Amino acid sequence: LADIRDESDRTGMRVVIELKRDADDKVVLNNLFKHTQLQTSFSINMLAIVEGKPVLLSLRRALQVFIDHRRDVVTRRTLFDLREARARREIVEGLGLAVINIDRVIEIIRSSKDTDEARQRLMSERLAGLADFLERAGRPADEVAAASARGAVTLSTRQAQAILDMRLGRLTGLERDKLEAEYKELWQLTDYLEGLLADEAKLMAAITDELRQIRSDFADSRRTEIVDAEGEILTEELIDQEDMVVTRTHLGYIKRTPADEYEAQGRGGRGITGATSTEGDFIVDMFAASTHDHLLLFTDKGRAYYKKVFELPEGSRTSKGRAIVNVLDLQEGEQVVAMLPFTEFRADTCVFFATQSGTVKKTELSQFENVRQSGIKAITIEDGDRLIKAELTTKAHDVLLTSAKGFAVRFTEDRVRPMGRTAAGVRGISLRADDRLVGMCTFLRDDPAATLITVCERGYGKRTALADYPTQNRGGKGVITIKTTARNGEVSAVRIVTDDDHLILISDRGKLIRMRVGEIKVQGRATQGIRLMRVDDGEKVAAIERLAEPGETSGIAEAAPIEVVEDGDTVPNDLLDDEPAEGEDGGDNGDGDNGEADDVDDEPDA
Secondary structure, eight states, X not given: OOEEEEOOBTTBOOEEEEOOTTOOHHHHHHHHHHHSTTSOOOOOOOEEEETTEEEEOOHHHHHHHHHHHHHHHHHHHHHHHHHHHHHHHHHHHHHHHHHHTHHXXXXXXXXXXXXXXXXXXXXXXXXXXXXXXXXXXXXXHHHHHHHHHHOSBOOOHHHHXXXXXXXXXXXXXXXXXXXXXXXXXXXXXXXXXXXXXXXXXXXXXXXXXXXXXXXXXXXXXXXXXXXXXXXXXXXXXXXXXXXXXXXXXXXXXXXXXXXXXXXXXXXXXXOOOOOOOOTTOOEEEEEEEETTOEEEEEETTSEEEEEEGXXXXXXXXXXXXXXXXXXXXXXXXXXXXXXEEESSOOTXXXXXXXXXXXXXXXXXXXXXXXXXXXXXXXXXXXXXXXXXXXXXXXXXXXXEEEETTSEXXXXXXXXXXXXXXXXXXXXXXXXXXXXXXXXXXXXXXTOSSOEEEEEETXXXXXXXXXXXXXXXXXXXXXXXXXOOOTTTOSEEEEEEEOTTOEEEEEETTSOEEEEEGGGSOBOOSSSOOEEOSOOOTTXXXXXXXXXXXXXXXXXXXXXXOBOOOOTTOOOGGGSOOOSOXXXXXXXXXXXXXXXXXXXXXXXXXX
């Protein structure tokens, strides 16, 4: 805080708080709410007796306790109903056997001296007809066959007593059809009740149906209305719609700048400095957006963070910005790997993910409408894996995955069905032993200007026309995109570029060099490429970035690619080779399966 002034007068209370230049007004206000009497909260204690003990419940815990109570009630009720239904079924079965053998039953009753003798004689008498009775009740064939094999059966004590409790007139007047109908209904009821007790999902479905019936029978309109607090104004409503330029740097700084600070210049102008960068830093993401636009940021741990553009720190054109770790509530060790701006949550747009293990996933953009301040899980990442890229796609896009060993697979975006946020995804590329995914590119399949640039660890690389990559099924082993010989090393990174782009190559020792894409020759897939950057022994190219603001130099030297021909290089006449090279997997260019089984669960998590 820079200053606090009491400007209260007879018209009302007014306190003015002036902030220092680098202060975040929302953070300051939240701290004032929390630590002062500027805002007062009233709490309630949801204290309840749970399993005989007083327990302080959260709302979620209270709901769970109620559900557990309903499960217990319905289970005990079902057990009671099942016992009653089985007992009645046993009696009806005995009455049915008595009707089938009515003459013999009446003879036994009339010739017996007393009730006890009649009961004992009925229980010892073998009566036929059970198999026929079961068949008419619609029982399975194996039960009918078992009863038929047993032949005549004896009555239980309960069945014999039920027969004796009836007068002979009622017993002889029993209708066989009615007994068979009741017997069938009782079998169906006991089957249903046994199914409830055996299957938790069916039991919970029954509880849900009962609650819905209660709502249908007894629900009425609310007597109170849930509204925003009186006078509450959404922050967005206080922000004017203004065009901004959002930038993110290689070292993790982010800012928004009014677009009018980037003045239009005539052709041949010298350009303007976009930021006063620290040594070795440069802009890797730069896009125009309105203050009301949405922004999704994804980290290597598979988590998503959400901001409105107006929530980003504002800075001048030459300012460095603020470190992302001070803007997002990142977990320890998390790094932002993708930043996706958009105007609205469109139904036809998805977020497409790729992990280092070759797993891909597509999730509808609408799944990210409600992202907590602390972030949410965007994709389940297995131990030892990490998210390397996330991009917005539609059905008009193709996806191209590239591995460190120099293999690439291209498939249409709709080869991956949409999944929930917590799903792990499906196999995008079948990686060979000791291989890993290093890049994912998405592009409009009818874009004639786009090419793929591939850079290897030893500083060699090349550009290849996207038409050289056949469309396959996802999950294939792919085709060779560059030869990873001892001269080249493994693939470090890939990017979709056009002739007008500028690239930054970054080594693992912090060396950076800038290059115009148009100076890099377009070559075929199965080639070794040309030298783009000289590296020392033991040094490797770690990454490439498309320079979002070509006018910015950041002190990075500019170099031209060097066309060298060494052992194993392909001569220019052979550069455009459409045939899969040795070790390639041509995949399936049609709609059939490519023969590779997914090793990742294709179903979203529950």
